[in-house]
Amino acid sequence: MKEVKLINKKQCDEIFKILSQTWPQAQCELLHNNPFQLLIAVVLSAQATDKSVNKALEPLLQQAPNFSATDLLDMGEESFLNVIKSIGLAPTKARNCFKLAKILQEKYQGSVPLEREKLEELPGVGRKTANVILNVLCNLPTMAVDTHVERLSQRIGLVLQTKDRLKIEEELLKRVPQKYAVKAHHILIFHGRYHCVARKPKCELCPIEHLCLKVGVTH
Numbered sequence: 001m002k003e004v005k006l007i008n009k010k011q012c013d014e015i016f017k018i019l020s021q022t023w024p025q026a027q028c029e030l031l032h033n034n035p036f037q038l039l040i041a042v043v044l045s046a047q048a049t050d051k052s053v054n055k056a057l058e059p060l061l062q063q064a065p066n067f068s069a070t071d072l073l074d075m076g077e078e079s080f081l082n083v084i085k086s087i088g089l090a091p092t093k094a095r096n097c098f099k100l101a102k103i104l105q106e107k108y109q110g111s112v113p114l115e116r117e118k119l120e121e122l123p124g125v126g127r128k129t130a131n132v133i134l135n136v137l138c139n140l141p142t143m144a145v146d147t148h149v150e151r152l153s154q155r156i157g158l159v160l161q162t163k164d165r166l167k168i169e170e171e172l173l174k175r176v177p178q179k180y181a182v183k184a185h186h187i188l189i190f191h192g193r194y195h196c197v198a199r200k201p202k203c204e205l206c207p208i209e210h211l212c213l214k215v216g217v218t219h
Contacts, residue, residue: 007157009175011211015156016180018207019187023194026186028136031057033065035112035137036104040072040097042132043124048088056084069101069110096124114138127166131185141181143169148192149185155196157213 007015020026029050032038037057044053060083064071072080081094100122104110113119114137119130131142143149145165149172153159159171176184195202201217203209 005157005213006160007211007213012158012175013177015158015208015211016177016184016187018211019191020180020183022207023187023190026183026190028132028186030054031061033061034068035133036068036101036110037061038136039100039112039122039125039129039133042129043097043100044084044087044093046089046093046124046126046129052087056086059083069104072098072101073105093124099123100125112137127169131169135182135185139182141173141176141178141184143172143176144185145169145172146185146189147198148189151198152188152192152196155201155212155215155217156208157215161215 028038030038030041030045031054032041041053041057044056061067077094077098080097081090084090084094087093103122104112108118112133114134116130116134119125119133120127128144128146131144134140135142135144145153145168150165150168153168153172154161158175159168162168172184173181180187195206203212203214203217206212
């Protein structure tokens with residue numbers, strides 16, 4: 001049986017050093033002016049692109065820059081659905097956003113709780129969403145594993161091949177150098193979104209090509 005290899009600690013350090021220099025602007029790309037807007041944007045981005053979420057929310061946020069849980073409740077679920085109808089699974093997401101706005105209003109005076117357990121109790125909020133919120137709002141070194149992070153972490157050889165995103169998250173938290181931990185998943189997302197794409201990664205132009213194990217890359 002073929003021995004499965006991973007890159008070593010030194011290579012891992014080098015990869016994140018290079019990628020952090022390549023993508024210094026790596027950050028959450030979802031439009032938001034306050035914690036509530038970030039929360040609903042992340043809920044809406046499940047199985048959808050950040051671009052599609054931004055396109056749907058931009059007119060609303062331009063009109064109401066301080067859009068809050070109270071504003072969503074005043075607006076009503078139907079009107080909010082109308083705003084986000086271009087996003088995949090819009091009816092379910094509109095229902096979840098309306099319900100979570102109600103909970104925030106009743107339990108937290110409209111504020112977004114910044115504790116994992118409380119976040120994950122909200123409708124439509126899973127572990128990945130909680131990780132994004134805690135990372136962006138609290139600067140915590142959480143690892144939100146989306147399709148880009150899942151693909152890149154295995155392709156590069158940072159983690160073993162698996163479909164289990166929790167396992168990927170746990171392994172990355174162990175292996176990513178501490179000084180890059182807060183920005184690590186943003187760096188991987190940017191590299192995956194704009195360079196190391198799913199079907200035709202631009203290996204010949206890649207700054208980490210000499211370190212990458214290219215797991216599953218066939219060209």
